Amino acid sequence: MSNIWYLSPSNQSANIGVDGYGSEKEQMNLLVDEITPHLDRAGVSFHRGDPDITIQQRASESNDMDACFHLAFHSNAGGNGNAWGPVALYYSEAGKRFGQKLVEGLLALGQQNNRASNLGQNKGLYELRKTKAPACLLEVDFHDSAVGVAFLTKRRSEIAEAIARCIIEADGKVFVPATSEECTQLCLDWGLFDLSDGLGWNTSLTRREASVLVVRLKDLIVKEVNSQ
Ligand SMILES: [Zn+2]
Structure with a gap:
């Protein structure tokens, strides 16, 4: 196994959120834009999937580079406008442990949350099923609710730092302040x-x-x- 984290922001350009959110693809790339400088400063090795390749290509890239962890970034939908809070989906126990850390890190920001559970096993999702590395698909919040969109857009920098801190800690590195x-x-x-x-x-x-x-x-x- 390499020491490379594979970061895979959603490529779903047709998933449009409320309140001027724009697309899931656009927003998840903006989020990862703010995560990677923290990883660079801490000395974490990562590869960010090209925004325009498919999830099949992402999984095979991740496997080819023998990534140590595969982390996909998404925003959620299907909550009829009344759902908010983070959900981490995983396949393996290692994916679950990291998903738990991500959820704890986000909720510690005071993120509003009305999910019965913030963790779920899912053996059907391509990037969880086809990746050799432990994997997690993080639904940061819901883009079809105003509460979710407010969190995703207004607090992006804090979300990015919280996620980066989880990666840096799991990688055995130390968070280096930004300013x-x-x-x-x-x-x-x-x-x-x-x-x-x-x-x-x-x-x-x-x-x-x-x-x-x-x-x-x-x-x-x-x-x-x-x-x-
Ligand atoms: Zn998605």
Whole structure:
């Protein structure tokens, strides 16, 4: 098995949501657009399925690259406008475990939810049935309800971060903050540098300064190792 996560945003351009949602394909690609930078910063290996290939091609690509996990992104329908909340569909136990994490991560955002169950086994869906890797098909929320669409569109960045955090944790990596403010705060918290020189974020380090950071990081690592 490789260490590659196969990300498969819906290619269903004919599934149109309410309230100006547009298509499921468009929205799921926008979501994955916001997930992948988090994965890049954390050093997670992934492949994103081309938007215009079929799910059959996605499954065979995923199998050819021996992906470690196959994750499909969808928005739900068929709720008559009265359904909302995430649903993770899986085939195997490994898919179920990850689906559970995704659902927990989304609900922790305060996502409204009226599903009796947020997890379901489905052995019929092509991308669950035909992929060798453990797989999960996440229905992030319903695009045929106003509540679902509001969550999907207004809180996309938070959804993306929550999903990315699940992937990063499952991959054994550490989430790296996105903004310079967050990174600066982390560096201050860890004592890596202070801001007393008044220099801005884009100031370059000399080799000497970079070496000081390495020594400080080594100290942190040694303290952490010794405390275990
Ligand atoms: Zn779908």
